[in-house]
Amino acid sequence: MTMLTESSVAGNDDRRENPNNNDTRLMVALDVDGTLVNHDGHMSPAVRNAAQAVVAAGHEVMIATGRSLNATLPIIELIGIEHGYAVCCNGGVTLRLHPELDKGYEIIHKATFNPAPALRALRERLPAAKYALEDEDGNFLSTERFQDASFGVEAVGVDFQTMLAATAVRVVVFSTDNTPEEFNEAIRHIGLAGVTYSVGWTAWLDIAAAGVTKASALENLRTRLDIGPEQTVAIGDGRNDIEMLTWAGRGVAMGQAPEEVLAAADEVTLSVHDDGAARVLHSLL
Numbered sequence: 001m002t003m004l005t006e007s008s009v010a011g012n013d014d015r016r017e018n019p020n021n022n023d024t025r026l027m028v029a030l031d032v033d034g035t036l037v038n039h040d041g042h043m044s045p046a047v048r049n050a051a052q053a054v055v056a057a058g059h060e061v062m063i064a065t066g067r068s069l070n071a072t073l074p075i076i077e078l079i080g081i082e083h084g085y086a087v088c089c090n091g092g093v094t095l096r097l098h099p100e101l102d103k104g105y106e107i108i109h110k111a112t113f114n115p116a117p118a119l120r121a122l123r124e125r126l127p128a129a130k131y132a133l134e135d136e137d138g139n140f141l142s143t144e145r146f147q148d149a150s151f152g153v154e155a156v157g158v159d160f161q162t163m164l165a166a167t168a169v170r171v172v173v174f175s176t177d178n179t180p181e182e183f184n185e186a187i188r189h190i191g192l193a194g195v196t197y198s199v200g201w202t203a204w205l206d207i208a209a210a211g212v213t214k215a216s217a218l219e220n221l222r223t224r225l226d227i228g229p230e231q232t233v234a235i236g237d238g239r240n241d242i243e244m245l246t247w248a249g250r251g252v253a254m255g256q257a258p259e260e261v262l263a264a265a266d267e268v269t270l271s272v273h274d275d276g277a278a279r280v281l282h283s284l285l
Contacts, residue, residue: 026231026233027060031241033150041149053281057284066150068089072086085221091216092111092134092217110136114167121192125186128175131173133168140154184199218244231249233252253267256273
């Protein structure tokens with residue numbers, strides 16, 4: 001792993017004008033929270049301009065986030081990505097973007113799962129935690145009046161039994177009574193099976209279908225786009241980015257990332273507060 005200090009040179013041909021020339025086209029996967037935007041949800045002009053420049057250069061720039069669809073779309077719009085793809089819900093939902101599509105996008109893949117076994121096990125171990133679930137129709141169901149900006153819609157309050165009966169794309173568990181370490185210990189004790197999960201900065205747990213990560217969704221898109229593994233770049237800061245960073249030919253961790261995320265990366269850039277993502281993006285031009 002190295003610390004990113006100087007810009008490197010990469011090609012910038014536009015695949016839409018040169019559809020048979022893939023030699024220098026890059027696939028660039030960008031996390032959102034803690035990478036493109038700070039923890040107040042603000043994207044700096046430097047990061048926005050750098051991302052727009054990489055899009056204009058003809059590279060395949062795609063958002064890869066734990067956010068749900070409606071919380072991802074404003075970021076796509078802010079950068080100005082009109083063609084291409086995006087990954088939401090930690091790989092649970094993949095979008096194709098095109099201005100001629102209804103709403104400018106279509107869902108081309110959605111990975112659903114039965115959340116009941118995991119929810120029952122977690123509820124027994126973490127009875128005071130708050131639970132939210134995104135169902136297959138994009139609705140959010142929640143207990144304890146649980147709301148979060150990453151949902152993109154207002155969650156509907158339901159009882160736990162209703163949540164157990166739903167088909168899920170994403171499950172979120174949050175506790176104000178536990179530390180991330182206690183959360184990790186509880187999850188290890190439960191031994192969650194049949195799902196994929198990651199613990200966030202706080203006592204926050206994201207659950208997806210088994211085998212579903214940002215990396216699994218991105219690999220499907222890489223194959224679809226016929227881009228070589230060595231032509232992939234990813235930038236992220238969270239534990240849910242670890243698979244993505246190891247998947248990428250060039251995986252870059254944000255400077256404020258936890259140790260295990262730093263260890264998974266090929267490079268470390270500056271923190272989100274110092275526009276570390278802009279530095280990496282400029283190096284692609």
